[in-house]
Every structure is written in C-alpha cells, then in structure tokens.
Amino acid sequence: MPRFTHPELPLDALLRRAAVRDPDGTALTCGQKTLTYAELDARADRVAHYLQHATGRRGTTVGVANTLDAVFAATYYGTSRSGHTIALVNPLVGEGALHHVFTAAAIEIAFVPSATAELLTKMRERLPDLHTIVVTDADDGVVPADALPLHVALDGVPDGPAGLGTGPADLDAVVCLQFTTGTTGRPKGVRLTHRNLVANAAQIALAHRLTPASVTLNHLPLFHVMHLNSAVYAGASQVLCQDGDPIASLALAARTGATHYYGLPARLHRLAADPRLTTSREGIPAAPRLTAVMSGGTALAPAAARRLHEALGVPVIQGYGMAELSPLCHNQSIEDHSRKGAVGRPLPGTESRIVGLDSREAVDVWATGEVQVRGPQVMAGYLDDDEPARIDADGWFSTGDIGYEDADGVLYLVDRLGDVFKYDNELVSPTAVERVLADDPRVAECVVVGWPDAVHGAVVWAGIVLRETPGPPQHAAHAVLDVLDSITEKANSRLAHFERIRRVEALDAVPRTPTGKPRRQELRSRLRTRAAAEAAA
Template sequence: MPRFTYPELPLDALLRRAAVRDPGGCAVRTASGSVTFAELDDRADRYATYLEHRLGRRGARVGVANVLDAEFAAVYYGTVRSGNTVVLVNPLIKEAGLVHVCATARVEVALVPGETAELLVKAQERLPDLAEIVVTDAPDGVVPADTVPLAVALDRVPATAQGPAGLGSGTTDLDADACIQFTTGTTGLPRGVRLSHRNLVANAAQIAHAHGLGSDSVTLNHLPLYHTMHLNSAVYSGAHQVLCADPDPLAALRLAAGSGATHFYGLPARLHRLAAAVRPDGEQGDGRPVPPTGLRLTAVLSGGTALSPAATRQLQDWLGVPVVQGYGMAELSPLAHSQDPRHPLTGSVGGPVPGTECRVVDLASRVPVDVYSTGEVQIRGPQVMTGYLGDDGPGPVDAGGWFSTGDIGYLNPDGILFLVDRLGDVFKYDNELVSPTAVERIIADDPRVAECVVVGWPDPVHGARVWAGIVLCEPTAPGLLDVLDSIVVQANDRLAPFEQIRRVEVIDAVPRTPVGKPERRGLRRSIHERAAAEAAA
C-alpha cells in the first residue's frame, strides 16, 4: 500500500490554513448569508479567547451543539484552538441522553441552542461540573433563566485579553483529545469516543481524497446536524459548503442547482423518500418530476446507514450521476470506506480510504478469513480513535492496532467491502445467521414499500423467525391485506428458507435514532415482550 501522508497539524490549524490561502473565499453559506474563511477564522479566535478567559486553563471539556449553522464551525475550531476539548452535543436528543453525555464527559461550559439550554437548566443539579450555559441562538438576548446569551458571554472578555498562545493553536500534541463524540447508543448506552487532532486531520485528508474534494468544490449538506466529517474535509480542501436545513429533498436539489453544488451529501432516509418521489408511474408513463435545471453535481453521497440498491439505481437514473455510499462510525473519525465516485459498486461500501487497512476475521477464532467469507470487520489506520472515555482496558483495539467494528461483512478479491449487518442485530433461525438488513433490501425493492424494518421474533423451536414491519406507499388503499400478502410472497421468492418472512405488520414509520439509523434495540424489546405475552396466553 502506498504511504498515505496528511498534514502534521492540530485540528484548528486547518481553518487557519484555509483563511491564509483564500481569506475572501466563501467557507459556509446558509439561508441567512455567507461567511468567508477569514471571517470564520476570526470568529474562532474570539471563541478561543472567551474560553481561555472563562476557564483559565487548558484541558477542559466544552459541550457544543452541532446545529446546522456556520456558528457551530466557529465554536468547534475555537474550542480546540483554546486548548480545550469539544464534546459534541446532539441538539435532537432528550433530557436523559443530554445528561448522560454532559455528565460522562464532565462538561464545564456548554454552548447550545435555547431548547437544549432549557433541558440543561432543568438537569443542573445532576451536572455539578457544568459552570456556564451559553445560548447560541438568541439574537434578541432573551434566554432561559440561569443561562447567558452568546453576545453577553463574548462581551465579558476584557479588551486586553490576547487569547491562547497569541491565538495560535492551543496544543502541539497531535495525539491529545480534540473532540469527544458519543456513539448513537443503538446497542447500549452511548459511549464517549476520544478523537485526537491526528485522527481528525488524517480523516479530513482521507475523505477529501476519497470524495474528490478540492478548492473548486461546492458541497451541499442536506443533513439535520452539522457532521464534523463534512466540516473538516471541506475546510481541509478549501471547499465551499452550503447548508440546507429544509428537510424536503427536492428543495435541497433546487438549492444545489442554484448554488452550483458539486457534491450532495444526503441522509439515507431522505434519499429513500426522494427515490420514491421520482419512481416512474408504470400506468401513466413516466410521471417523475424533472431534475432542477443547472445541476452540476458530480456525485450524491450517502452515509450513516444503508441506501437500498433499488433507491440507488432510481436516483442514478434520474439524476445521471453516481450515488456513492461509504462506511464508518464515530470510533473511526468517522470514515473508513467509500465507493469510488467514478465507479461505485452498488451493494458495497467501497474500498478503504487512503492509509486504511481492512480485514475480516472469524467470529470465534479471530483469524482472518478468505475473500467472500463472512466475519467481523476490523480496521487499522490513523483515524482509529484513541479510546473510550473512562475505559482503561484494551477496548476494541488490539495490540496490532486493529479495531473490531462489531459489523459483519465480507471482502471481494479487490478488497471491496460488503456489509451484512451489525453483530448485535443478526439472529439465528435453525442455526443459520439471518441479516435483517439483507431481508430489508429485498422487501424495499417492491415499489409498494416506502420503508421497512426487520427483527427476530423469538421462536422456541427455531431460535427466531423473521418479523417485518412495513410502511406502505399507499397505506389507505383498498385490499390492504392482499397487498401485504403479495409483498411477502414476492419477497419470499427471493429469500433463502431461513430468511423467509413469517410475521408481517403494517407500521406507520420505522423507528429511528436521531441520526436516522433504524432503532432496533427498542423494537427488539417490544417484539420480545409481545412474543412472551403471546406464549403465555
């Protein structure tokens, strides 16, 4: 493997470098206006000075809500520049999750929107380390009691304050924590992932290379949150970012056309809705809407969970550009694999990004397996986390630097990775391993299905049977039961005997985590309770 190189820089220096190279270039554009790289860098300096003054030391942890706004970028880099660590706070989580994140990370200052600030005020007795709550979205200065408006917090800094190290970077230790990001908690309580400057800078370079980002790129982020992978990779490459808060994917495409976007980053759930909206009407000819004029996209990029092959093909056909998927997780900063935008292999998550090694090991012996053999995916590279908060043991990274992902998959002879499922999500029917994701892909191919979810229904004889919850495109159409039966029959014709759908229900929506992944843990609990009640009846 050719040696992969990346800048030996602290994370915030990526922004400083971009501001020097292209001070007047647009860094971030939102519905309220644009911010240049120089302006963003100056704003980060101001946050760094505030935190240096407020905390009086380095090494503290600062909670920052990753809202889809340019201000997050300034707070994120400013916190790191002050020599402190960013703790990413998802503004969509509820009080219990918020308390868990802030208490586990021992957050001392929180810079969050008003709704999140209200939850923190209610929970302050359970957060003894939290000394100040700053509200970032109160232009009129009206904030909840016991919080501080952002403008007031910044104005408290004396005019003579110089900021950390003359507003240079707050650290020279590239292996120090820059950011703590919590896992989604789909298999247990969310865990705090410690990511170093080296992890994040290396992954920014890896993403920019894998996605073909450069200073002439325009990335449109159609996401509910501001994901740091998109922020860091764009700043690394000097790309112009456009943030779209409108959840309507057609509206996002119109914005992409109007802004000259070259890369469209979308959430799989939204891309599935878009694919359904542009599906041809077989009875009345092609009734699809026309793509917005002026599109200059080179790729649509999806991540977080799987986008079905059917939806991928529909979008590629409609837009005439590749739809690219990747693979990663918080522990990998987050990207490990990406399809090649020039030749995406549908159904895979692509090859490893530069500087990354991947292998698949047997679940029992932990010995690497041959190509096409299924096992647990392991990753090694500069983006692998330094560890979990509060975890003094070896954790999932072995002595050789291999990180055990908890995902099941296989490799083809070219090193392209195909994921089967999460280790905790698969179940057995008559000792055969069933992948819920694989069954879902077959069900979702039916044009009558909007979305679906699969879990195992406990069975005392076979282990577990396939239970499928299906969201129909036309839930009020006549003959609902006949439609459901037809969907199951057609899917079962394509499924192995152990994968057969044996229980099915119409549901209103697939339960999802705040980042859009199917929330199987709660669904499994509900299914197990129902199965137990049914067995006892």
C-alpha cells in the same frame, strides 16, 4: 500506490491554514448569510478568547451542539484553539441522553440552541459540573434566566489570534468526544485526537476529490464533523441546507453550483420516492456542476440509489464508517459506484480485513466475518475505562459489523454483529431481508428483527410502512392485511428458507435515531415482551 501522509497539525489549525491560503474564499453559506474563511477563523478566535477567559485554564470539557449553522463551526474550532476538549452534543435528543452525555463527559460550559438550553436549565441540579450555558440562537429563541446569549458572551473579547495559534504540541491528545448513537446500548463516548481528525479530513478530501473549487451541499439534520473537517482541509465552500424538502435541496444545489451533495439515507430514500423526481428530469432543478451524491450513516437501498442515479445523472456514492473511526474508513469511488451493496475500498492510509467470528483469524476473499480496520483515524479509546476499546495489540479495531471483501478489495456489509440472529444454525441478516422487501413498490420503508422462537431460536419479523393505504376506510384493516400477505409472499419467494418472513405487521413509521438508523434494540425489546406474553397465554 504512494504512501499516505497528512499535515502534522492540531485540529483548529485546519481552519487557520485555510484562512491564510484564501482569506476571501467562501467557507460557509447558510440562507442569505455567507462567511469567508477569514471571517470564520476570526469567529473561532473570539470563541477561544472567551473560553480562555471563562475558565482560566486548559483541559475543560465544552459541550458544543452540532447544529447545521456557522455557529457550530466557530465554536468547534474555537474550543480546540482554546486548549479545551470538545464534547459534541446532539440537540435533537431528550433529557435522558443529555444527562448521560453531560455527566459522562463532565461538561462545564455548553454552547447550545435555546430548546436545549431550556432542558439543561431544568436539569441543572443533576449536572454538578455544568456552570455556564451559552445560547447560540438567542435571536430566534427564549434565553433561560441563568443562560448567556452568545453575542453577550463574546462581547468585549479581544480581536486577533487566540491561544498558541498552532495548538498543542501533542497531536495525540484527545480534542473531541463524540458519543455513539446508542443503537446497541447506552451511547459510548469516543475519544478522538487531533491526529485522528486531521488525518481523516485528509483521507476524505482525497477520496471525495475535494479541492478549493468544490462546493459541498450538506442536506443534513445536523452538522457532521466529517463534512466540516474535510471541506475545510480542502479549502472548499460549504452550503448548509436547512430546508427539509428534498426538491428544495436540489434547487439550492443548482443555485449555488454544488459539486457534492451530502445526505443521510433516510432523506435520500424520501428524495428517491418523491413523485416530483422522475427519470424524465422534468421539473428537477438542473445542477450542472454536481459530480456525485454522497450517502453515509447507514445503508442506502440499492433501488433508491438506482432511482437517484437515473434521475440526477450522477453517481450515488456509499461510504462506511463510525464514530470510532473519526468517522470514515471506506468509500466507493465514482468508477465503482454501481456495485450493488458495496461500500467501497479502504480510504488512503487505511487497512481493512475480515476475520472469522470464532477463529478471529483473517479469512479468504468472499468469506463472511467481522470487519476490522487499522489506520490513523482509529480512536484513542472510549471515555469509560470499563468499556473495551476493541483495538488489539497490532492496532486492528473490531467494528462489530459483518461483511466480506471481493477480489478487488471492495467491502460489502452484511449487518451489525448485534443485529444478526440465528434461525436454527443459519445466520439471518435483517438488512438483507429489508433490501428484498424494499424492492416492492408498495413498501415505503421497512425494518426487520428476530422474533424469539422456542423451536428455531428466532424467526424473521418484519415491520412495513405501506406507500399507500389500500381500499375504502371501512375495509382498510382487511385490505392492509391482504397487501402485507402479498408483499410477504413475493419477498419469501426470493429468500432462503431461514430468511423467510414468518411474522409481519403494518407500521406508521420505522422508529429511527436522529441520524436515521433503525432502533432495532428498542424493537427487539418490545417483541421479546410480546413473545413472552404469547408463550405464557
């Protein structure tokens, strides 16, 4: 296998390189608006000029909301080009999470949509570092009195290249702070370097087979730097789909000649369950250039992947990674996409191994343990110095995920280290139980966690969202219980004794993070309180 190499460039130079190579090539399409690479590069220059003028120094932390639009791409690369640090801001979170991100990162200037600007204005006295709020969608929303519309901020800045053009000499300097989703505790600030992000962009472009002829359709609630950086690295065109309707996203893929369709598992599950999506393909917009559907963020149920593959006629590819890995480390290939439950082989230039939970030594093929990864995409560490980086002296990063590798080096994930629990001395994987439940056509979605048990340590609790409410309204409650009992009995017949569902409840919806991950910690906390109350009664 040839040795993996990547350009020795700062992050923003990826965009400059693409603009030089193909200035008239389409970089972004969003609705009726299209930007060429030259136009996007010029917008990044304007943002960089503004930041250089607004701060008069390098090293300021700038909050950038990762909205699914061209503004994010320009402010993201423009912040890097100005010599400042990007702090990614999720515009879907509430005041508590915003306060944590802004104070932990000491954000001074923020590029955010109007709704987030309103929240920040209310919190201004509790954010001593924040001195400037720039509203990125001023044309669509109300601008708070002490905020600045983006067009006003950029009015009068000079044209032409900003800063050094080629960025800082130190490619190992931190350029981006990305906060984890906080599913296992308070969100952690991940410190990513120019080298981390450029290397991972190159790795992803190779793994996803992106070229200048590729058209990537992003059907995501937010813009992810993984898709932005890899497409810009390859000089590919990106289509941003802001319509939440899954069939509308397929129609857009057909109209734009998309070659790659990117979606979160939560949205892909809805697409797979959509009655308009049938294996006969009647009424499904034909996308003849489409080569793959790409899923990442959390596990996509094999049944959903199979339905999408049958309906669309293209491979459904699962990837694996996390913020600490810039973010991707493994990816299925088109050739091995049908391996059930697999997340693929390591990306080019990436090493992976499984270590025992107690021994911390590498284990044999097929043996289960914690996944460790080593490669140029491994973060520089966490923002909080008190937070262990989980990187050993040899560069191995402990992911906190449990899995195993087959004889071909393909990785299979079992669960998060913090999500698994023990029934007696047996390890229970919530994800494994959820996969069995998800095979039942009566189940729309489900979530599994451990219910505290004095005898066994913990037993399986399952929350199930039914696809249909059974029976007439006056008998619905009893009918729901009967269906839940039937689903549980069917699932338990396929589960080991320690995995069997002992408690089950109907849910209106599975609580999820903005990226679609189940909020297991929140559920566990609620169930512990209920279990304690039951024990005391």
